[in-house]
Amino acid sequence: MLNKLLLSIRVPRRLLGGINRYLHEIPLSKDRYGIKRAPFSSITDKDIQHFQNILPVQNQILLGPEETTGYNRDYFRYVRGLGTIVLKPRTTNEVSAILGHxxxxxxxxxxxxxxxxxxxxxxxxxDEIIVSMELMNRIEAIDEYSGILVCQSGCVLEQLEEQLSAKRMIMPLDLGSKGSCQLGGNLATNAGGIRLMRYGNLHGSVLGLEAVIADGTVIDLMSNFKKDNTGYHLKRMFIGSEGTLGVITRVAIACPTATTTQNVLFLGMESYEAVLRTFLESKIRLGEILTSCELIDRVSLEVTVEYLKHAAPIGNFPFYMLLETTGNKKEHDDEKVREFLEFAIGRGIVADGVLACEPSKVEKLWQLRERIPAATYSNNFCLTYDLSLPLERFYDIVPAMRERVGHLVKVVCGFGHIGDSNIHLNIAGDVLTNEVQQLVDPFVYEFSRKLNGSVSAEHGIGLLKPKYLSYSKSAEAIALMKQLKVMMDPKAILNPYKVLV
Ligand SMILES: Cc1cc2nc3c(=O)[nH]c(=O)nc-3n(C[C@H](O)[C@H](O)[C@H](O)COP(=O)(O)OP(=O)(O)OC[C@H]3O[C@@H](n4cnc5c(N)ncnc54)[C@H](O)[C@@H]3O)c2cc1C
Incomplete structure (x- = not known):
């Protein structure tokens, strides 16, 4: 139910790589990041013929620039590749045959x-061969007694949520990108999102998975039990590995029972100290019904209100918080929310606020948080960072960045999952000059390193951040990661140039 109320972003296939008018403005990744092609083979007609034998159904193979454009650029206009072929397997065996070849x-x-x-x-x-998981979208089983969903990895998160709702279950994760992101992508990035506070890290919900490693071997790590302590927890190696160790093909995931009541509070605070107090009191007073605890700073709200053409729900404050509670007994939840508000407003911690429980109003409030990325991306450029930082210094990066870039950019805003110590910093404007880029990078990462934070709270390392991996991982840990990569993918064919360089 909750999912239906929240805003979802569905990115049409033709726009998957960003907005068309920007296509020629996106530099090729190889040029932007100065990457040299590793000594891989180039695809031949014979290879294409071989893939046609593996994937016999029409539309399982796309060839040529027109057909493959949307797979060569990302939604955020950062990267552009030169892939010439897209393969769309439907089964694990097809993935295995592709990788084997x-x-x-x-x-x-x-x-x-x-x-x-x-x-x-x-x-x-x-010219890497693009293996798209979109046709691997079969739900195999939903068991309402155990609360376990088993499906192929190409299922879209929002569609899973819709199927589960018929059985009074929900997915343990929820992201603003749910209309397009796939469960396999969620696992590969160990995605966080707005329910993490309540249902925990994705690592804990994944009971089992199946993956195909580089030589085509299928590794069956499926399990339908919450408890299975036999041997090493190999499934965890694939979660967060960003496609560098194998292709995740199937997943078994524990899904919570759906809740029936929902309250959303949109609150204003005069200081960051009041934000922290509100967070603490919400944990103490709302306890088990608290599902989300999000921070929105004034600039984030201003750009989003303008983008959505909505009125702001309350007056001007330097900080806002969006709190959501979900439960099963309305009177019980309402009573807790009322007591919390009385306390927070009575003590002057919260300066103003609104409360919504009707679906349309709830959705409108959530849009003010979930559409911040879209609002900032509507500028010509937007640099986005996601850091884990200690709560007492959580927001310091935002004023520090504003001071650095001054009037060179239009927007510097901070928002995010304060309940998980995860801040998103977005910097947006008209022209991304070298001067701006140099003022921002690597300052953001240095800032995080000094505070022993994480340079990637939830988005991963990908192509953009390998050189900053060492800011959050020790040399010994990176060396072990490299050994694992060599062992599982000795020819380094899977997602080259990403994560480890
Ligand atoms: C509006 C918006 C809001 C977002 N909010 C959040 C948020 O709250 N929390 C969060 O964590 N992220 C968030 N994200 C980021 C993104 O949605 C997540 O990282 C998501 O998990 C990516 O899934 P995907 O299917 O789109 O993966 P892709 O972007 O297609 O791929 C991501 C990585 O996973 C690999 N991969 C994909 N599928 C597989 C597979 N089957 N096997 C192995 N590797 C695979 C890819 O090679 C790549 O390295 C948001 C993004 C947007 C646009």
């Missing part, structure tokens, strides 16, 4: 999910 021939592969990733992970850099 690519590995034998040393053909590089780029794995493509819903293309909503924020760091260029799904787009080829050169």
């Amino acid at each position: 690519c590995n034998k021939r040393r053909l590089a592969v780029s794995i493509f999910g819903g293309n909503t990733g924020v760091c260029g992970g799904s787009i080829p850099v050169f």
